[in-house]
Amino acid sequence: MLLTDCHTHTEISPDSSAALSVMCRKAQELGLQAYAVTDHIELCRYYPQGYYQTQPRNEEDFFDYAARWEQSMQQNLLAKALLSDKLHFISGIELGEPNADFSLAESLYQDKRLDFVIASLHELPDKLDFYFLDYQQEDAESLLETYFQILLEISRKDCFDVLGHVTYPLRYIAGEAGIRINMQKYRDMLAECFKAVIQNQKGIELNTSGYRQKYGKPFPDADLLKLYHDLGGRILTLGSDAHTPQDLGGGIAQGTELAKACGFEKICFFLRHEPHFINLS
Ligand SMILES: [Zn+2]
Ligand SMILES: [Zn+2]
Numbered sequence: 001m002l003l004t005d006c007h008t009h010t011e012i013s014p015d016s017s018a019a020l021s022v023m024c025r026k027a028q029e030l031g032l033q034a035y036a037v038t039d040h041i042e043l044c045r046y047y048p049q050g051y052y053q054t055q056p057r058n059e060e061d062f063f064d065y066a067a068r069w070e071q072s073m074q075q076n077l078l079a080k081a082l083l084s085d086k087l088h089f090i091s092g093i094e095l096g097e098p099n100a101d102f103s104l105a106e107s108l109y110q111d112k113r114l115d116f117v118i119a120s121l122h123e124l125p126d127k128l129d130f131y132f133l134d135y136q137q138e139d140a141e142s143l144l145e146t147y148f149q150i151l152l153e154i155s156r157k158d159c160f161d162v163l164g165h166v167t168y169p170l171r172y173i174a175g176e177a178g179i180r181i182n183m184q185k186y187r188d189m190l191a192e193c194f195k196a197v198i199q200n201q202k203g204i205e206l207n208t209s210g211y212r213q214k215y216g217k218p219f220p221d222a223d224l225l226k227l228y229h230d231l232g233g234r235i236l237t238l239g240s241d242a243h244t245p246q247d248l249g250g251g252i253a254q255g256t257e258l259a260k261a262c263g264f265e266k267i268c269f270f271l272r273h274e275p276h277f278i279n280l281s
Helices: 020-030 065-083 102-109 140-155 169-176 184-199 208-212 222-230 252-261
Strands: 034-042 088-096 116-120 203-207 236-239 266-271 274-279
Touching (some): 034 116, 034 236, 088 102, 088 266, 116 266, 184 222, 203 208, 203 252
Parallel strands (some): 034 088, 203 236
């Protein structure tokens, strides 16, 4: 069963070279009912480099996401017009580090060209993306503590529809570096995040990219997905986080089965920030 893919990237994201036309063709071949393009917009580097008076920290430190925002919105509108009779095309964005500027995040969320915003935290203030950190030198537990504190701040704001890959650091800490983490320590903090999201009628995503990575599990895993459901969470989107056409829809069937096993009877996709539910039975 392959219904929706609500987290995907195109070449507008610095870490993808996939043309939207190729991605759209693949989405149709897969028979997706709903397909969201959610290119990266990192709020910690939203303005041109001169604004920050800083040098790029590495070759992947891109600035001026404001320009990418416009490109993305224009590209999404075009695709929406072309695909509207074939599937639900969702004009989305993956808003990284909204904590860098919450008022900007809240105003971007109101952009009328948007259907859907995933809020993600890829890096902590004054740190590089979790991808780049050296976990032999870092204290993984204190990084996670800070990560979940900031995630809780984000979850209380009105600048997103779903929280993205809520256990993202585990991809690197547990998956790549092989450090054992006792997630019981962070369970209460995540429960607070989930409660805030539920109270504000927002949701989380089940990000299936972990199935094809060393980590081997989605973000979040079954235990935390059940916690979200037990707390009353019903708004759940599924996303492959594909950066290539080959990965489009990756892990969605497995993720759908997991959602069912965790008690979800429906999953959803967003249009104009409103959840639309699809029955899983
Ligand atoms: Zn992400
Ligand atoms: Zn992503």
